[in-house]
Every structure is written in structure tokens, then in C-alpha cells.
Amino acid sequence: MEPDDIETGDAIRPGKPVVVDRYKKGARINHWITAACLILLALSGLALFHPSLFFLTGLFGGGQNTRALHPWIGVVLFFSFAGLFFRFWRANLPKRVDAEWLAHANDLLAGHEEKMPEVGKYNAGQKFIFWSMTTLIVILIGTGILIWDQYFYAWATIPQKRVAVLAHSLAAVVIICVWIVHVYAAIWVRGTINAMTRGSVTGGWAWRHHRLWLKELAERHKFKKPTAPAE
Amino acid sequence: MEPSPHTAQSNPPVSNVVSNLSERDLVRRSASTIPPPARQLEPVAKLIDVSKCIGCKACQSACIEWNDTSPAIETNVGVYENPHDLTPEMFTLMRFTEWDNPQTGNLEWLIRKDGCMHCEDPGCLKACPAPGAIVQYSNGIVDFVHENCIGCGYCVKGCPFDIPRISKVDHKAYKCTLCSDRVAVGQGPACAKACPTHAISFGTKEDMNKLADSRIKDLKSRGYDNAGLYDPQGVGGTHVMYVLHHNDQPEIYANLPRDPRISPVVNAWKGMAKYVGFAAMGLAAAAGILHSAFVGPNRVTREDEEKAENLVKDNA
Numbered sequence: 001m002e003p004d005d006i007e008t009g010d011a012i013r014p015g016k017p018v019v020v021d022r023y024k025k026g027a028r029i030n031h032w033i034t035a036a037c038l039i040l041l042a043l044s045g046l047a048l049f050h051p052s053l054f055f056l057t058g059l060f061g062g063g064q065n066t067r068a069l070h071p072w073i074g075v076v077l078f079f080s081f082a083g084l085f086f087r088f089w090r091a092n093l094p095k096r097v098d099a100e101w102l103a104h105a106n107d108l109l110a111g112h113e114e115k116m117p118e119v120g121k122y123n124a125g126q127k128f129i130f131w132s133m134t135t136l137i138v139i140l141i142g143t144g145i146l147i148w149d150q151y152f153y154a155w156a157t158i159p160q161k162r163v164a165v166l167a168h169s170l171a172a173v174v175i176i177c178v179w180i181v182h183v184y185a186a187i188w189v190r191g192t193i194n195a196m197t198r199g200s201v202t203g204g205w206a207w208r209h210h211r212l213w214l215k216e217l218a219e220r221h222k223f224k225k226p227t228a229p230a231e
Numbered sequence: 232m233e234p235s236p237h238t239a240q241s242n243p244p245v246s247n248v249v250s251n252l253s254e255r256d257l258v259r260r261s262a263s264t265i266p267p268p269a270r271q272l273e274p275v276a277k278l279i280d281v282s283k284c285i286g287c288k289a290c291q292s293a294c295i296e297w298n299d300t301s302p303a304i305e306t307n308v309g310v311y312e313n314p315h316d317l318t319p320e321m322f323t324l325m326r327f328t329e330w331d332n333p334q335t336g337n338l339e340w341l342i343r344k345d346g347c348m349h350c351e352d353p354g355c356l357k358a359c360p361a362p363g364a365i366v367q368y369s370n371g372i373v374d375f376v377h378e379n380c381i382g383c384g385y386c387v388k389g390c391p392f393d394i395p396r397i398s399k400v401d402h403k404a405y406k407c408t409l410c411s412d413r414v415a416v417g418q419g420p421a422c423a424k425a426c427p428t429h430a431i432s433f434g435t436k437e438d439m440n441k442l443a444d445s446r447i448k449d450l451k452s453r454g455y456d457n458a459g460l461y462d463p464q465g466v467g468g469t470h471v472m473y474v475l476h477h478n479d480q481p482e483i484y485a486n487l488p489r490d491p492r493i494s495p496v497v498n499a500w501k502g503m504a505k506y507v508g509f510a511a512m513g514l515a516a517a518a519g520i521l522h523s524a525f526v527g528p529n530r531v532t533r534e535d536e537e538k539a540e541n542l543v544k545d546n547a
Contacts, residue, residue: 016540018540049505050505067383161388165388173507180515184523202531203536207538
């Protein structure tokens with residue numbers, strides 16, 4: 001049986017350097033739609049979260065438009081993220097090695113990645129991002145519908161709406177923090193962003209950060225012939 | 232400039248007058264910090280004496296007429312309320328309750344004119360995210376400024392009395408204005424002017440307190456031992472007050488809240504959540520910047536690439 005963390009399209013392209021395909025085009029498009037939605041939601045949501053940020057409504061054509069658009073962007077995000085969820089959930093299932101990895105998280109942050117255990121396609125930090133995003137998006141869409149008065153006014157009482165709007169704002173704060181960690185990690189670990197833009201990483205990147213995944217791919221001969229043979 | 236009116240009975244002005252409610256009379260403006268007002272207007276109040284109300288709905292008609300609204304014609308479902316609730320087109324509503332008084336065995340017909348209470352500490356204004364969409368004047372009137380309203384419905388969640396309604400037509404919030412446009416030119420609210428039994432009075436809050444005292448004394452002399460004034464302190468007092476013959480149990484008057492206050496959930500949302508939220512987001516961003524400055528990037532080495540190449544060679 002194929003290991004959980006080998007996703008469709010993952011393959012090694014031998015050469016110098018070795019190139020490893022990590023995300024197919026569909027996954028990348030899906031990711032960037034989700035990313036755009038999340039950023040637009042953060043901007044429009046923050047505009048209504050604090051008066052000092054109300055000026056952000058200008059980006060959406062005023063307060064009325066911001067109020068009207070925000071929930072619809074949320075709906076797009078929900079379905080877009082659902083696409084990512086079904087692509088990635090299996091590879092993000094927790095494994096025994098995750099506990100060990102987390103125990104060494106300080107070494108990683110201090111720049112001693114060589115002390116970390118070998119991990120598969122996703123390390124415990126990435127899995128944490130995945131599952132927090134999943135949970136928070138479910139909370140946000142659920143509470144969001146309860147305060148989407150234009151269509152769902154009658155779905156909740158006013159006291160329930162108060163709890164919903166508080167939970168919505170707190171979940172939004174947490175998801176923005178998770179997003180900051182996600183973006184920082186992608187920048188800090190050089191060579192990562194290429195995985196989401198071009199779809200591939202170098203063999204060295206995979207060896208350094210996801211050695212188990214690379215070894216699994218190599219063992220299963222998940223090789224792709226180089227497009228232009230190196231003569 | 233006209234002085235604040237002392238009764239609702241004054242005749243309309245016959246010459247052009249300047250509004251006595253302006254931007255500089257604001258004590259609060261939603262989602263804004265404003266300088267203290269240039270002057271303090273005399274606090275005003277509307278006093279609704281439920282013991283004098285005959286349920287004629289003249290106040291509702293006057294409200295519709297003055298505010299030029301058109302509430303939809305509904306169906307009679309066997310109750311007196313008409314329309315069945317406050318709507319974006321109906322800012323005030325007579326609510327009827329048939330109450331079985333357990334002490335006397337009498338059936339009492341309680342009629343309460345519902346509408347904005349003009350809280351001294353307005354929950355709607357606290358919740359509002361749109362600068363200047365809700366304002367409070369130094370005479371106590373809480374008003375919605377529709378050109379600034381974004382229709383989010385936060386005021387609905389902030390209000391302890393379930394008063395604001397969002398229009399499905401223009402997506403803006405509506406409620407009783409205490410006829411701020413009439414008060415601004417020395418007139419009392421339309422409902423007070425129309426009330427045939429003087430169950431609705433309007434004037435300075437001080438005068439209305441005095442009037443309420445005399446009414447309560449009268450009601451007590453008639454056997455209503457629990458008669459009293461409803462001016463709930465949980466919201467800092469209100470600029471619409473009730474004389475209730477059963478002030479010990481306000482909930483019998485169509486669920487008038489006993490101790491209304493801005494919900495602690497709303498306070499947490501509008502207070503703690505903002506500070507904690509900004510702090511959390513700021514810390515996350517700062518942690519990234521500091522980590523990047525002190526640890527530096529995590530780069531793939533030449534050795535890593537060679538190891539990968541060897542691995543692939545061995546397995547190919």
C-alpha cells in the first residue's frame with residue numbers, strides 16, 4: 001500500500017539537482033484561490049473589527065459593499081478550502097513521529113534542523129496549520145452564517161448572535177495568527193514557496209526537510225523521466 | 232435658535248428656525264473619538280404612562296406620518312398588535328398583553344408603547360463599526376445617521392431592547408429618532424403630540440421625573456402599591472421612560488426587561504476582543520520578524536542536494 005503522505009503527482013525527477021514534484025497545478029490553483037479569499041476576508045473583516053481599520057472598506061467600494069461582499073467571499077473560501085482539505089487530509093493525519101518532531105521543535109527554531117527526526121510530506125507544524133485552518137474555517141463559516149442577517153436573520157436569537165459574533169471575531173484573530181505563522185514558515189524555509197508557485201522543490205530541500213517523504217518516493221521508484229535528457 | 236422644548240404641546244414655529252442639534256452637540260459618535268461638546272443641552276425625555284394608554288395607536292399613525300414610512304398592511308391573526316413587530320417602517324408599536332393578576336383575580340389589559348429607549352449608555356452605538364452611523368446628542372437623543380450606516384446589524388446585537396431593524400430595501404438600520412428633527416426646532420415628538428390621553432409626555436428629563444412622581448403617587452392612592460418609574464440604571468437610565476402600575480414586574484408588559492444592560496458578550500466583543508486580537512496578531516508578526524533577525528533563513532545546503540542526488544542514483 002502507498003504511504004499516506006504520497007499524494008497524486010508527487011514524483012522525483014532525477015538530474016542535477018534532483019527536482020521533486022510536490023503540488024500539481026490543480027492543487028496550486030486551489031491554494032491560491034483560498035489564499036486570495038483569506039486575505040480579502042481578513043482585510044474586510046478587520047475593517048469592521050476596529051474603527052481604526054474602517055478605512056479598509058475603501059478597498060471594497062465602501063462600507064455597504066464591504067458588509068455585503070465579506071460573507072460571499074467567505075462562502076468561496078469555504079468551498080475552496082474544502083477542495084484543499086480533500087486533497088491534503090490523508091497526508092496530514094497525525095503520526096507517531098509528529099510527537100518526537102514537536103519535542104525537538106526548539107532545535108528547529110534555533111536553526112539545528114539536523115537534530116530533527118525524519119518526517120514525511122508534512123511535519124507536525126504543517127499538520128498543525130492544516131488542522132487549525134480546517135477547524136477555524138468551520139467555526140468561521142458556522143458563526144458567520146448566524147450573523148449573516150441579510151439571509152439568515154431568523155436562524156438565531158439575538159443572544160445567540162452575540163455569542164456568534166464574538167466567536168467569529170476571536171476565531172478570525174486566531175486564523176490571522178495561524179496565517180502569519182504559515183506565511184513566515186514558507187519564507188523562512190527557503191525554497192518552499194517554489195512548491196506552491198512552480199509545483200516543485202529541489203531534492204536537497206526534500207532531503208533536508210522531508211527526508212522520509214523523499215525516501216518513500218525513491219523507494220517506490222516514483223521517478224519521472226527528465227523532460228529534456230541531460231546530454 | 233430655538234430652545235429645547237419643554238412640552239410636546241407647543242405650536243409649530245411660524246418662521247424659519249435654526250436646528251439646535253448639530254455636530255457640536257454630539258457626546259458620542261459611533262466608531263469615532265470626538266471632542267467634548269461645545270455646550271450641554273438640557274436632557275430631554277419622553278414619559279409613557281401605560282396606565283393612561285387606551286391603545287388607540289394614534290402614536291403609531293403620527294409616527295408613520297411624520298417619518299413618512301409605509302408599513303406593509305398585514306393580516307389580522309387575532310391579536311391587537313399591528314404590525315406584528317417593529318419593522319424598518321414602524322418605529323413604535325403598541326404591544327398588548329392580557330395579564331391575569333394573581334392577587335386580585337382581575338384580567339388586566341396591559342398596553343406598552345414599544346420603541347427605542349434612548350439609553351444613556353447605548354448598546355447600539357457601542358456595537359456600531361461605522362464611523363458616525365450612530366450618534367448621541369448631549370440632550371440624550373440617540374440617532375441613526377443613515378448615510379453612514381453600512382447595514383451590518385451590529386446595532387441589533389448591541390441593543391438590550393431588540394429595537395433596531397435593518398431594511399431589506401436600502402440595507403440601513405431604522406428606529407425611533409425621538410423625533411430629533413422636531414426636537415431640534417423646539418417641537419416635541421409626533422407621538423406625544425398625537426396622544427389623545429396624554430399618556431405620552433415630552434419635556435426635560437427633570438420635568439418628566441416630576442410628572443412621573445405625581446402619577447405614581449396617584450396610582451398608589453388607587454391601590455397600585457407597586458407603581459413606579461421605569462428608568463433602568465443598567466443602561467445609565469433612559470430618555471424614554473415608563474410609568475408602570477406594576478413596576479415590580481416589568482416583564483409582564485410584553486417582556487420589558489427587568490434589568491437591561493449591554494450584554495457582557497457585547498462588552499467582551501467590543502473591548503477585550505479588540506485588545507487581545509491586536510496583541511495576538513502583533514505578537515505573531517513580531518515573533519516572525521525577531522526570529523528572522525536572530526536565526527536567519529533556513530537554507531538548503533550543497534550537501535543536502537548531493538545527498539538527494541546519491542539517494543536517487545542508488546534507487547534509480
